[in-house]
Amino acid sequence: MNLHSNKTLFENIIRATSEKYKINPIFIEKDYWITKALYHLSISEYCENVVFKGGTSLSKAYQIIQRFSEDIDIAILHQESFTGNQVKSLIRNVEKSLATDLEEIEYNNLTSKGSRFRKSVYQYVSVDKLNKSNRLIMEINSFANPIPFEKLPIKSFVYDFLVNENRSDYIEQYLLNPFEINVLSKNQTLLEKLVSLIRFSFDEDIVRSLSSKIRHFYDIYFLLSDKDCVSFVYSTSFFEQFQILLVHDQQTFNEPIGWREKSLVASPLISNFQSLWEQLKEQYTNELSVLAFREIPSEDDVRIKFEELLTLLK
Structure with missing residues (x-):
């Protein structure tokens, strides 16, 4: 996903999507970046070792709730043969995949990094320079075996808008098609x-x-x-x-x-x-x-x- 690389087009599509669905453009943009983070995880070598969960999964994968969140909650599937160091390394690598094109920022009351749990805050460059909520919170843990789960498609509001506008050219050019990841039931x-x-x-x-x-x-x-x-x-x-x-x-x-x-x-x-x-x-x-x-x-x-x-x- 790289629509953001064309800044003018990105800003115009964010605005048009906002007007179409009557949703604050700040949320449309955040949804794009959440979807993008999950996209990078889906094409990584770690995608089969993790499960997307939490409130954001109810919105993004199941469309059950109609609220936005800045949280991306990921659980590591139980690995019988993994040592503690291997689990720690896996968590770190999963975070790196999610954080592609994002910049980490330290929050004393949010950032937490342990051997089985990481909570980090990342920032994206917003099309709105006055946007102060341009952040995502990534939480990755190996405390529980996240089962049952199923593989479900993930897509953005921007994708839905472009489908409605018959702009498959943009969808293909900027890699905006839906993709699948493991999602907790x-x-x-x-x-x-x-x-x-x-x-x-x-x-x-x-x-x-x-x-x-x-x-x-x-x-x-x-x-x-x-x-x-x-x-x-x-x-x-x-x-x-x-x-x-x-x-x-x-x-x-x-x-x-x-x-x-x-x-x-x-x-x-x-x-x-x-x-x-x-x-x-x-x-x-x-x-x-x-x-x-x-x-x-x-x-x-x-x-x-x-x-x-x-x-x-x-």
Whole structure:
């Protein structure tokens, strides 16, 4: 993908795409760079060793949610024969592939690099010199084996616009066609987001902690509106798979304090969700109304949907 190399054309297409879909051009441009990062991963030698996951995958691969994110969340597939150093090297090389044509910038509160986990911030040159959100956050980890997954196509809003305009010449010239990568299943993504909220509900400052994960509530709302996920949630395997992931999470992480010994029923999300939501709903509306490119579900609708899910855990 190299449309950005033709700066004038790139800027014009970003603007036209924005007008066509009534989406902020800043988001159209960010979507291009996220797609480009994933494209470079898809053509790298490491593409079969990784899985794309998280909220951005729900938007880019499944088109379930209608919000933007600057996060690219990648998980390393479990490698039985790999040493610790080999895993560390793989994570580093995956990041290099994603970061093609991007410049790394240090953020003290975001950048984190360990042997099994890397979180880095990268910057792209925006067509808008006043754009201060021209960054992507890349998170790569080997904490869990990300299964099940499936190979799905990824494309950009720019590609959709050019198809609509019958500009296959630009699509071919600038390598904008869809490509495939491994993507974590919707069901597993739902479980991961639910377990994450349960874990952070044990934080000392629970409202601050859950506020930092407020997008999970939005994502879960739409996952629970997906017929495949609904079938899974009401199946016999849902609670079993939830328990497996919950136990794994407790074995893997030791924060918040005491997390490894906590029981599910002790979570304030289970016992006191309505009161918690009263303290979280303003953050939900404020944050998601900025990130979403379509009208967001109401605070009450999100609460009701999440309460339905919680009843299955009691």
